[in-house]
Amino acid sequence: MSVAAGRxxxxxxxxxxxxxxxxxLLRGTLxxxxxxxxxxxxxxxxxxxTGGLANLFLFVLVLSGIFLFFYYEASLGxxxxxxxxxxxxxxxxxxxxxxHRYAADGFIVAALLHLFRNWFTDRYLFSRDNPWISGVFxxxxxxxxxxxxxxxxxxxxxxxxxxxxxxxxxxxxxxxAPLARVFLGGEGVGDATLVRIxxxxxxxxxxxxxLLWWHYTRLRHPKIWPPAVWVLFCLGLVFLxxxxxPATSGLPATPAARPTAFPxxxxxxxxxxxxxxxxxxxxxxxxxxxxxxxxAVPYLGAxxxxxxxxxxxxxxxxxxxxxxxxxxxxxYDCPYNAIVxxxxxxxxxxxxxxxxxxxxxxxxxRCVECGICIGACPFEALELPRFLERDVKALVTEAVRx
Amino acid sequence: MRNAYVTGILLLAALALLCAAxxxxxxxxxxxxxxxxxxxxxxxxYSFIVLxxxxxxxxxxxxxxx
Numbered sequence: 001m002s003v004a005a006g007r008x009x010x011x012x013x014x015x016x017x018x019x020x021x022x023x024x025l026l027r028g029t030l031x032x033x034x035x036x037x038x039x040x041x042x043x044x045x046x047x048x049x050t051g052g053l054a055n056l057f058l059f060v061l062v063l064s065g066i067f068l069f070f071y072y073e074a075s076l077g078x079x080x081x082x083x084x085x086x087x088x089x090x091x092x093x094x095x096x097x098x099x100h101r102y103a104a105d106g107f108i109v110a111a112l113l114h115l116f117r118n119w120f121t122d123r124y125l126f127s128r129d130n131p132w133i134s135g136v137f138x139x140x141x142x143x144x145x146x147x148x149x150x151x152x153x154x155x156x157x158x159x160x161x162x163x164x165x166x167x168x169x170x171x172x173x174x175x176x177a178p179l180a181r182v183f184l185g186g187e188g189v190g191d192a193t194l195v196r197i198x199x200x201x202x203x204x205x206x207x208x209x210x211l212l213w214w215h216y217t218r219l220r221h222p223k224i225w226p227p228a229v230w231v232l233f234c235l236g237l238v239f240l241x242x243x244x245x246p247a248t249s250g251l252p253a254t255p256a257a258r259p260t261a262f263p264x265x266x267x268x269x270x271x272x273x274x275x276x277x278x279x280x281x282x283x284x285x286x287x288x289x290x291x292x293x294x295x296a297v298p299y300l301g302a303x304x305x306x307x308x309x310x311x312x313x314x315x316x317x318x319x320x321x322x323x324x325x326x327x328x329x330x331x332y333d334c335p336y337n338a339i340v341x342x343x344x345x346x347x348x349x350x351x352x353x354x355x356x357x358x359x360x361x362x363x364x365x366r367c368v369e370c371g372i373c374i375g376a377c378p379f380e381a382l383e384l385p386r387f388l389e390r391d392v393k394a395l396v397t398e399a400v401r402x
Numbered sequence: 403m404r405n406a407y408v409t410g411i412l413l414l415a416a417l418a419l420l421c422a423a424x425x426x427x428x429x430x431x432x433x434x435x436x437x438x439x440x441x442x443x444x445x446x447x448y449s450f451i452v453l454x455x456x457x458x459x460x461x462x463x464x465x466x467x468x
Contacts, residue, residue: 041456095438229452236445243439 018300025120049226050114056226056234057107058142058208064100065205067093072152074198075191079154080252087249098242104146106234108267111139119297127218127336127368129298134215136294141204141211146268148201154194157262159253162189162197164272164280171281218336218366315386316367317374319360322349323381326358333376338366352379407454414454418447 036045046053071090073082086093115135118124124132151158151165169180185192216222226234250262264273274283317338325348331339344359360381362373373382421444428437455461 040453041462043462044453044456091432092434092438095434098435098438229449229456232445232449232452236442236447236449238442239438239445240442243435243437243442246435 022120022122026122029117029120044227044229046226046230047113047117049223049230050110050117052223052226053230053234054107054110054114055212055224056231057103057110057238058212060103060235060238061100061107062205064096064103065202067096068100069202072198074152074194076154076189076194077191079152079194080249083153083249087246094246095239095242098245098247099238101149101247102238102241104149105265105267106238107142108139108146111135111142115139124298127366130218131215132298133295134211134217136291138208138211138215139294140291141208143268145201145205145208146265148197148204150265150268151197152194152201153249154253155250156253156257156259157250159189159257160259160262161269161272162193164275167275167280168271168284171279171284218338221335315384316364316369317362317371317382318385319362320381320383321359323353323379324348324356324360325350325353325379325381326356326360327379328358328360329376329378330360330373330382334373336366336368336370338363338368339373350379353381404458407458411451411454414447414451418444418451421447 033045033047036047040046042048068086071082071086071093073079083097087097088094118128118132118135147161147165151161166180166183169183170176172179181187183193183196184190185196216224225231251257264270271283271287274286278286326341326344328341331341340361340363341358342361344356347354348356360373362382369384369387371384371387374384376382421440424440425437425444428434428440452461
């Protein structure tokens with residue numbers, strides 16, 4: 001992409017209040033980086049591995065969750081007792097339960113840090129809208145999984161949460177009542193409800209890995225795992241917390257119980273706290289609006305459009321078949337995974353390409369027209385069809401003359 | 403500063419040894435939460451040992467990343 005000639009640069013004032021706030025946040029984030037880099041070497045700076053940290057916590061959640069799953073009984077009469085047995089009867093069961101609980105908090109904290117960092121540093125624009133959208137899905141699914149985790153314990157808090165959740169569901173227009181019936185599995189809360197809650201805990205958790213695959217699709221070198229120092233630190237922290245402050249249940253849920261208050265978790269239960277003041281319909285609408293706003297972030301503001309940034313549309317990169325030698329340089333350099341190497345169906349036309357075994361192919365859906373592959377190719381085998389070499393030369397000449 | 407890091411590593415290694423003994427004690431006496439807490443402290447101590455080794459330059463990024 002290139003800056004089109006003849007257009008004046010946009011003044012900062014034109015970006016409006018949103019732009020100024022984002023610029024201030026960007027500066028704050030970079031200052032924080034400098035401060036943390038004084039304590040940790042830059043390759044150990046945790047702020048560079050927030051996504052990897054979330055991934056680490058997710059891995060811990062899966063492993064501890066598999067352990068808990070073997071002992072859990074999804075029934076009205078057995079859920080609370082099975083959790084109590086895990087906590088008190090199974091060797092190290094209570095510890096694993098605590099690890100599962102604190103790793104869930106760690107996942108949300110790391111995911112939120114990851115979200116804000118990428119937001120404040122503008123890493124959600126253009127081709128990065130894909131990881132942003134998938135990231136919002138990951139956070140939403142992760143939060144829902146955490147909420148259903150609180151229900152599975154089936155104590156008084158779980159009972160109250162289920163009632164509040166049903167209220168939220170029923171407040172949905174048209175679909176509310178049928179969805180509530182599907183969730184309950186009958187007219188009221190019963191064994192089928194617990195089975196559904198267990199499903200709603202495990203299925204979205206499994207979907208997180210599908211979403212992660214989507215999250216990484218267009219990233220060339222995603223940092224999916226933190227350095228050893230942070231793996232040890234995070235594991236140590238969740239084990240220490242699980243040992244010192246074990247995860248506990250409240251009183252068992254009973255049909256006669258009408259709990260009016262329960263311990264709050266700021267990471268997973270915040271929407272239910274709002275129900276103290278707002279009707280379920282309003283809280284549901286707020287959650288929906290928040291989700292829509294999060295999806296819209298990459299497209300907010302005029303400055304995020306290529307035209308507004310004075311960026312010229314250069315066309316998807318094309319391979320000049322005759323010149324491609326199959327050297328793979330473009331394949332390794334493309335930051336968007338937009339180039340794949342396929343077996344060459346025929347030799348190239350140039351002398352260098354005569355003995356090639358591979359041929360570069362551009363995946364149009366991934367190409368962002370950045371031109372990096374053109375710089376990477378020493379054989380002039382790639383071009384941006386609407387922005388040829390002669391255009392660049394003309395622009396450079398014009399700039400030199402000016 | 404180098405001496406401070408070396409001293410820190412030695413102290414943390416001693417703490418890790420104590421925690422290892424604590425894990426064995428917790429296992430023998432069926433104090434599972436104590437054992438879990440000890441595992442946590444042990445891992446935290448290891449994390450700081452790795453950090454100090456990095457600060458000392460004994461371990462570090464791969465040559466290609468320097």
